[in-house]
Amino acid sequence: MAEILEKRPLTPITRLYRVDAPLVAKSAQPGQFVIVRVRDGGERIPLTIADYDRDAGTLTIVVQEVGTTTRYLGQLDVGDDILDLVGPLGMPLEIPVKGHIVGIGGGFGAAALLCLMRELRQRGDTTTIINGAREKDLLILNDELAGVCDNLELCTDDGSAGFHGLVTERLAQLIDGDGPGRPDMVIAIGPMLMIRAVTETTRGKDIPTLVSLDPLMIDGTGMCGGCRVTVDNEVKFACVDGPFFDAHQVDFEEAVRRNKMYVRQEGESKNRTACRKLVVGQD
Amino acid sequence: MPVKRVQKTPMPERDAVLRSHDFKEVNEGYGIAHAQFEAERCLRCQDPICIDGCPVRVPIPEFIHQVAKGDMRAAAEILRRSNPLPAVCGRVCPQEVQCEEQCSIGIRFKPVAIGYLERFVADWEMEQPAVEIRANLHQDQKVAIVGSGPAGLVCAGELARLGYPVTIFEALHAPGGVLRYGIPEFRLPKNVLDWEIEQLKKLGVEIQCNVIIGKTITMDELMGEMGFSAVFIGTGAGLPSFLGIPGENLNGVYSANEFLTRVNLMHANDFPNADTPVMVGRRVAVIGAGNTAMDTVRTALRVGAEHGMIVYRRSDQEMTARVEEHHHAIEEGVEFHWLTNPVEVLGDEDGWVTGLRCVRMELGAPDDSGRARPVPIEGSEFVIPVDNVVLSIGNKPNPLLLQTTKGLASNKWGCLVVHDGTSETSRDHVFAGGDAVTGAATVILAAGAGKTAATEIHEDLRANS
Known part of the structure; x- marks a missing residue:
């Protein structure tokens, strides 16, 4: 309890x-x-x-x-x-890269960046959070997020706050050197569509990217195997091997399909x- | 005087057609008349070798003698002194390869139905007004138990009886381990399990659910600031194996663990009153032929499958399921595809299972396990149309504890290594038993390991007090 x-x-x-x-x-x-x-x-x-x-x-x-x-x-x-x-x-998330680390939160996923970005900043990384939502009122925890990172970037689909556009569009600008600059690493947490789009944005650009997968789970201890995902052509259990995986190796198509099993x-x-x-x- | 009768007194069973649609227990249990009639068959051998066949060494002829005399209370006390889980073991032990295999009259006749009698006595006890059991935890040193499956429960019960304050830590929200999530209601009603666990609590055993040793609390914290003098690890084998064939991640493919957990622990059979669903189509293929496979296929029928199939690459001669479970499955209409090896799960364009591609096998020379090795017959590929595939091909030990615990030796299969013939791990005052050490085995072997470990922990703590 x-x-x-x-x-x-x-x-x-x-x-x-x-x-x-x-x-x-x-x-x-x-x-x-x-x-x-x-x-x-x-x-x-x-x-x-x-x-x-x-x-x-x-x-x-x-x-x-x-x-x-x-x-x-x-x-x-x-x-x-x-x-x-x-x-x-x-x-626990292990971040081997040091430097400019960009955490991207979509919708309520941004919340998970709180403890993560604080920790990274404390160990000396430069930290940027891109917090994105459909509209201004759906952006969450702006004050708290601003307190745990060096740069907070807001994005809204309708332009009601911050950058007018998707988080991935802002990310692309950063990669090109805009604002806080090119990330050495990207970590994305949020809806499957968003993390998948982030993955494609950094693919082939030599930017290590981690995404948090949220497959269906029961026990969460490796016992049921319901949360299996394919990463680098290997079957992994998100509960014990994840939930963060190398974005560029994730079989998203399968992950999306499996999450719809009980719609x-x-x-x-x-x-x-x-x-x-x-x-x-x-x- | 013992009475010579060739046959066992049969176990009353519910009608196969009726029972295959609900979760009520299949075996109805002996009445007093059945029990005494059967108990009279025991020869009360001077040297009762049946006890050697029992991993927890129940004094079998003693309790059976009391049943024959009609002193059920005495029988219950004898039973409970040696086995903290008699109502469970009386239901799920493979007696035919343990105590009953050793039974002296079994040489010429059918052996005494020791399991049925054990269950009868435990059930009798359950129906009596509760006897007050007073906990007597007089020892100073306390013991932590990791996991509340059969090994942990038995170890805890034995230690509490020896006077140790014992705390069991369980990762799930309800205690019992595989007895809770794995074995279905129709074979082991959960009120029976609850009752057994209640008896342990009366002895003073404390159970903390929702705690994962190695995650919530580390082994170091347990033995350091939390002040436990010894630890028993009974974490079982709870990491399901997959075949590694194409299509295993299609929608509609389950591990037996997931399928059974959804129904047994999460009550998916009661969806949508319970919130967890289980996806069962008309045709369900279960791969494997152990007890878990039988439980799974019989569960599939009960949650709505029209065809429940066992697909196994060997023959019925090599299957590891108990004869009784196989027999019950046949009665309930389970279809068996022996000598059939699945090579691919087929799916539709949306990723849902549609079939299982298999190849027929024939038996060749014996392999390492001594069983005939199945060999594929060339050109024999065929497809079984199915809506679900459930893999019941075994489990490996769970890695969570090992990931965060220093100094615990394990082998290449992830099983904890213990010193020869003991329960001692590579870490001082840390003991282990059951599937976590042996790899997937049976409830009673785990219970036996828990009992042995309790004795060793007692000796270890006495030497260090």
């Missing part, structure tokens, strides 16, 4: 939660995730660790309410417990949440 200490709306469907999880906070490292379950009979879903405070024993996660479990989670308030929370899972069931399940109120800890 993990008590919710803070709950803050970031967009109409995105919320930030700070939860009491001292053991996980103590061992968490950038790039890792937790698995949560919010009710008896509930699913286990992976959520990226956005940030942690070892001293306070707290963990920050940012959740977009897109499915059954995230919607149930949205019904919980400060003082409620998340029924099950386990982690930290996955391999029909997800819809059926989600429709029920609209009329079902979560009673904490019960069916």
Whole structure:
């Protein structure tokens, strides 16, 4: 059980939660995730660790309410417990390259750059965050992100804030030397479409690129194999080998296809949440 | 006096057609009359070698004698003293290759139904008003157990009985390990498992779920600031193997672990009341012929498959499933493709499974395992149309603990290395047993390893106190 200490709306469907999880906070490292379950009979879903405070024993996660479990989670308030929370899972992110590191966050994915970019900046890298969304109101955590990196670049599809265009278009400009300049490494977290586009933007440009994959998972410990992805023609389990992989080696087509496996069931399940109120800890 | 009867008293079973559509237990269990009738067959040998066939050394003739006399309470106490999980073992042990294989009357007749009797006594106990068990944790040194599968549960139970405060750390949200996520309800009802775990808690065993040793807490923290004097690792073999054939990542291909976990742990059979779905089409092929494969194919029928198929490259003579499970699968209408080796999973343009390309095999000379080696018959390729493929070809030990723990030796298969004939790992006061050491084996061998390790931990701690 993990008590919710803070709950803050970031967009109409995105919320930030700070939860009491001292053991996980103590061992968490950038790039890792937790698995949560919010009710008896509930699913286990992976959520990226956005940030942690070892001293306070707290963990920050940012959740977009897109499915059954995230919607149930949205019904919980400060003082409620998340029924099950386990982690930290996955391999901590290892960044061998030193220099100018550009983290790209799309939608709620930007949250995961918090602890990562802070860490990289502390070890002496020059850090840039490109935070992108459809429109100004959907850009999240601008103040917090500005505090953990050297340059924060905002992008909106409609031009309502920052650069008018996609994150990949801004990235291309950086690669050409604009603004904070050419990245020595790129790390992308966000929707599959975005990380795939980032991957194509850096391909062949000699810029090592890591992407965070979010396949379907159950246990998160390597036990089920449901999260298998093909990287460099080898089958990997995203939960124990990832979730970050060398973007240029990822078989995205397969990853996209596998994530759609339960679209029909997800819809059926989600429709029920609209009329079902979560009673904490019960069916 | 023992009564000579050639046959075992049969186990009452639910009708195959009815049961193959629900998850209620297949074997209904002996009543008192069956049990006493069967118990009378035991010869009470002076030198009961049946006990040698039991990895946890249950004093078999003693408890059976009490059953014959009608003193079920005494039988239950004898059983529980030697085996903390009798209701589980009575259901899932392969008795035919263990205690019952040794049974003296088995030489001429059918052996005594030791497993059925064990289950009967445990079930009898479960139905009685709870007896108060008082925990007596008088030892100063506490022990951590990693994993709440059969090895961990038995080790914990033994140590608690010896007076040690024991904490089990479990990665999943519910305890039991493979007994929870792997073995289906129709073979091991989860209320039986819950009851057994409740008994251990009464003994003082503490269970912390949602903690992954090696991730949430490291081994060093466990033995350092957290103050555990010894650790038992019973993390099992929970990393599924795949064949490495083309098409294995198509939509609709599962590992048996994933398929069974979705149903057993996450209750996908109750979707959408439960939130986790499982994808089952009309035709499901399960590759492999062990107990897990039988569990998987029978589960597939219960969640809606019209055709459940076993595809195995050897013949029924070489399969590793228990005879009883094979028999139950046949009764429930499972189709068997023996001597059939899958070479490719076929899919449609959207990436969904449509078929399994196979090649027919014939048996050649014995291989390393002593079983006849299957050899492909040239030009015999054919396609079985299927909607799902589930791989049940074994598991390797889980690497999580090894990734972050210094000084733990493992072999090339990822199994923990223990000193000859003991449970001691390469790290002081760290012991291991079950599938994490042997690679995938059986519940009872894991339970036996847990029990042996408990004794060794007791000796180790006494020497160091």
